Amino acid sequence: MLIFRQPFADEEKRKAAEQAWDRYTPGSTLEVDLVLTNEQELHDGVNPNVKLGSQFLYGEDVCHRYPIVPMKSLDE
Numbered sequence: 001m002l003i004f005r006q007p008f009a010d011e012e013k014r015k016a017a018e019q020a021w022d023r024y025t026p027g028s029t030l031e032v033d034l035v036l037t038n039e040q041e042l043h044d045g046v047n048p049n050v051k052l053g054s055q056f057l058y059g060e061d062v063c064h065r066y067p068i069v070p071m072k073s074l075d076e
Contacts, residue, residue, distance in 0.1 A: 001035045001050055003042065003062060045069035 008014040014036065021034055045067045052068070 001037060001054070004036065004038045007038045007040055039065075042066040 002017070004017075008017070017036055018034060021032055039062055042062070043066060046063050046069060048068050048071075051063045051066075054063075056063075
């Protein structure tokens with residue numbers, strides 16, 4: 001999951017960010033499911049798998065600022 005500080009200005013910029021992995025890793029056999037979000041989208045909560053079971057890699061870890069999504073919300 002890549003968390004951006006601000007929402008994307010438009011869909012074109014979002015698609016470019018989604019395709020960044022493919023552009024910089026041509027021929028890689030590593031499969032990555034890339035999820036893009038922004039801090040505004042995290043105000044409702046962070047998935048427990050992300051908040052509690054992920055490995056922070058780069059930048060500023062912001063997940064501690066936001067609550068975990070209630071389990072009931074995950075079932076819906």
